[in-house]
Amino acid sequence: MTASTGQPHTRKPEPLEFDKPRVSIATPEYRYDMQGEMPEAERVERAMKSFVKDFGRTAAIYMESCIHCGMCAEACHFYEVTKDPKYTPIWKLEPFKQAYKREYGPFAVIYRALNLKQKVTVERLQEWQQLIYDSCTVCGRCSLMCPMGIDIAALVSQARHGMYAAGLIPHELWSVTERARLEGSPLGATPKVFKDRLEWLSDDHEVEIPLDEPDADVLCAMSSIEIMKYPDSVVATARIMNHLGVSWTFRLDGYEATNFGLLSGNAAAQKLLTMKIVDAAVACGAKTVILPECGHAYTALRWMGANMYGQPLPFRVMHIAEFLAEQVREGKLRLKKVAKSATFHDPCQVVRRGGAIEAPREVLKALGVELHEMYPTKGTNWCCGGGGGVVANHRADELRYKTFKLKMEQIEATGAELPVTTCANCRQTFDDGQAHFKWDRKMHSLLELVADNLIEDES
Amino acid sequence: MDLLEFARGPALQWSVSIFIVGVLWRLLGVFLLRSKKDLSEPRNPAAWKGLRLIALRSWPRREFLEGTAFGEVMGYAFHVGFLVSLFFFAPHVLFFADVARGLSGTDLQGLIGFRWPTLPNGIITLLSAISVAALLAVLVHRLVNPVKRLISNFDDYFSWFVTFAPLVTGMAAFAHLAGWPYERLLAYHLLSVELLLVWFPFGKLMHAFTIFAARGTTGMIFERRGASL
Numbered sequence: 001m002t003a004s005t006g007q008p009h010t011r012k013p014e015p016l017e018f019d020k021p022r023v024s025i026a027t028p029e030y031r032y033d034m035q036g037e038m039p040e041a042e043r044v045e046r047a048m049k050s051f052v053k054d055f056g057r058t059a060a061i062y063m064e065s066c067i068h069c070g071m072c073a074e075a076c077h078f079y080e081v082t083k084d085p086k087y088t089p090i091w092k093l094e095p096f097k098q099a100y101k102r103e104y105g106p107f108a109v110i111y112r113a114l115n116l117k118q119k120v121t122v123e124r125l126q127e128w129q130q131l132i133y134d135s136c137t138v139c140g141r142c143s144l145m146c147p148m149g150i151d152i153a154a155l156v157s158q159a160r161h162g163m164y165a166a167g168l169i170p171h172e173l174w175s176v177t178e179r180a181r182l183e184g185s186p187l188g189a190t191p192k193v194f195k196d197r198l199e200w201l202s203d204d205h206e207v208e209i210p211l212d213e214p215d216a217d218v219l220c221a222m223s224s225i226e227i228m229k230y231p232d233s234v235v236a237t238a239r240i241m242n243h244l245g246v247s248w249t250f251r252l253d254g255y256e257a258t259n260f261g262l263l264s265g266n267a268a269a270q271k272l273l274t275m276k277i278v279d280a281a282v283a284c285g286a287k288t289v290i291l292p293e294c295g296h297a298y299t300a301l302r303w304m305g306a307n308m309y310g311q312p313l314p315f316r317v318m319h320i321a322e323f324l325a326e327q328v329r330e331g332k333l334r335l336k337k338v339a340k341s342a343t344f345h346d347p348c349q350v351v352r353r354g355g356a357i358e359a360p361r362e363v364l365k366a367l368g369v370e371l372h373e374m375y376p377t378k379g380t381n382w383c384c385g386g387g388g389g390v391v392a393n394h395r396a397d398e399l400r401y402k403t404f405k406l407k408m409e410q411i412e413a414t415g416a417e418l419p420v421t422t423c424a425n426c427r428q429t430f431d432d433g434q435a436h437f438k439w440d441r442k443m444h445s446l447l448e449l450v451a452d453n454l455i456e457d458e459s
Numbered sequence: 460m461d462l463l464e465f466a467r468g469p470a471l472q473w474s475v476s477i478f479i480v481g482v483l484w485r486l487l488g489v490f491l492l493r494s495k496k497d498l499s500e501p502r503n504p505a506a507w508k509g510l511r512l513i514a515l516r517s518w519p520r521r522e523f524l525e526g527t528a529f530g531e532v533m534g535y536a537f538h539v540g541f542l543v544s545l546f547f548f549a550p551h552v553l554f555f556a557d558v559a560r561g562l563s564g565t566d567l568q569g570l571i572g573f574r575w576p577t578l579p580n581g582i583i584t585l586l587s588a589i590s591v592a593a594l595l596a597v598l599v600h601r602l603v604n605p606v607k608r609l610i611s612n613f614d615d616y617f618s619w620f621v622t623f624a625p626l627v628t629g630m631a632a633f634a635h636l637a638g639w640p641y642e643r644l645l646a647y648h649l650l651s652v653e654l655l656l657v658w659f660p661f662g663k664l665m666h667a668f669t670i671f672a673a674r675g676t677t678g679m680i681f682e683r684r685g686a687s688l
């Protein structure tokens with residue numbers, strides 16, 4: 001077993017790779033990574049403290065309810081493709097369940113006095129790093145299976161807080177989170193880079209891209225994957241907003257919706273990144289913040305944003321697909337018909353966990369495509385395998401490719417011509433999988449499909 | 460004091476007390492924890508509608524059925540057999556009536572306002588036998604299925620035992636197992652039930668209560684977001 005021991009504030013983030021099918025950080029394969037120098041006992045102490053810090057009623061109810069029926073395994077793509085029992089969703093939380101019973105549950109005194117549950121050791125946490133980060137995309141499919149109704153995915157997110165505090169997260173996730181915290185973007189889309197890109201895109205594509213407007217009804221944000229790898233999505237956003245005649249802007253003080261704080265378990269960074277967008281929206285008086293095609297960005301602002309802010313957000317938060325669907329519904333967005341068949345890959349955080357289940361389908365309907373749904377679809381669709389920071393984590397590649405086969409089979413079975421999704425992270429997972437398997441199917445962006453089919457001479 | 464007197468007397472009192480205090484302690488220990496208010500703007504403000512998950516999750520979605528059918532069917536078989544024989548076996552109802560009279564001074568019928576129904580002994584015997592068979596099947600499954608074997612601990616096996624024991628001792632007592640005095644069998648049966656009561660608050664048998672809380676909580680959180688239930 002090897003470990004990399006880095007010091008968070010002295011070690012520099014690794015260089016980025018832009019020429020690969022996905023933007024990522026080059027790191028050798030480690031069994032587990034460690035950040036910072038601290039005694040082992042302190043790591044465990046920190047992990048457990050942080051884990052129980054936010055331990056409210058909901059998490060405790062979940063911890064008390066598991067009957068070890070093992071059914072959640074059947075829902076998890078990592079188990080499905082490997083049949084390895086260690087990928088059973090609830091097993092990924094074993095040390096934290098152990099810690100809960102011993103340190104926090106109603107009978108903790110008895111467990112401790114009789115030593116019925118062992119103290120969690122640093123070795124155990126190190127061993128579990130792979131389960132909590134490499135083999136969980138926090139997709140929440142298991143949460144739909146559990147007969148007790150336990151939201152296992154939510155517990156994994158909570159366990160990541162503990163792992164972050166202990167300095168026990170995959171180094172790439174730590175590194176991109178640090179980059180986001182220090183430079184404003186996990187993948188190098190710093191304010192300067194973003195500004196330069198906007199100028200370049202505006203010239204190249206002859207599209208007006210408002211930046212830093214002091215007043216705007218709508219604030220748009222992008223994900224760093226789009227800015228660095230899919231800049232057409234930035235152009236598509238601008239085209240659609242201009243076409244609709246919306247008063248909108250990008251702002252350099254809050255343009256980056258990617259939130260690696262959420263994925264890595266660094267709650268402070270999560271808040272910092274969320275607050276940038278909140279403050280930017282407040283500064284320009286935006287009534288609506290439109291989030292890009294990014295799943296976890298939606299969770300971070302739409303469902304967790306107000307809780308980070310400490311009060312209800314003074315604006316509406318919408319995923320771009322929800323915004324497009326609303327415009328279609330109101331008759332403001334008319335689209336040319338795409339005479340093709342399509343299938344829709346449901347991004348877990350937008351659809352299953354986010355609740356925007358029908359919006360992307362309404363937009364596809366407006367595009368006139370013949371929709372061939374996958375099986376399973378919507379809430380129970382299989383995850384692409386790259387969510388929850390997994391695609392950013394090189395050592396998880398081999399496992400991720402195995403899960404990607406599920407997606408390929410599902411898509412092939414629909415016979416549809418166009419695979420479409422509405423998450424740039426899913427998209428780069430597909431691009432990477434496509435390259436790996438030399439697959440002949442290319443994932444498309446719903447947003448770009450809409451921008452390419454606007455009826456320009458309208459109104 | 461002979462064994463039966465002990466089982467009917469102090470053992471019963473103690474086990475019921477431990478059961479009640481333990482269950483309350485564990486439930487309060489969880490429910491008294493703080494719960495942060497969710498400040499996000501709900502998609503569906505009527506989050507309570509998510510409570511339907513309590514019923515919905517009683518059977519898996521079609522997509523999940525293939526891998527879980529065995530567990531579901533066996534689970535239902537032993538739960539139904541266990542609960543029906545617990546509540547609808549005539550001698551059990553008489554016993555409850557006895558306890559009710561002792562506690563409240565009135566008979567069971569007066570207490571609940573209607574006559575508690577019972578089922579013919581033949582049906583109870585059949586259901587108990589199904590329950591025993593299903594429990595044996597789930598035990599074997601737990602031992603041979605790699606997922607269940609990995610995630611199981613003492614609680615899983617002991618909870619199985621304290622559920623299995625009353626069924627077997629009950630059936631033995633009912634059948635007046637050859638050569639054993641009825642009183643002794645009845646005492647064993649009572650003691651096995653008391654063991655179940657004592658263990659109940661500490662292990663996973665508590666899911667009889669927490670299942671509603673867990674499903675209901677998740678249902679409300681998900682419904683608020685419009686997420687898939």
Ligand code: SF4
Pocket residue numbers: 075076077078088089092135136137138139140141142143152153156383
């Ligand atoms: S959230 Fe998804 S990836 Fe994680 S354990 Fe559950 S099903 Fe598996």
Ligand code: SF4
Pocket residue numbers: 065066067068069070071072073089090145146147148149150152
């Ligand atoms: S499905 Fe639910 S109750 Fe069953 S083992 Fe998994 S988490 Fe526990």
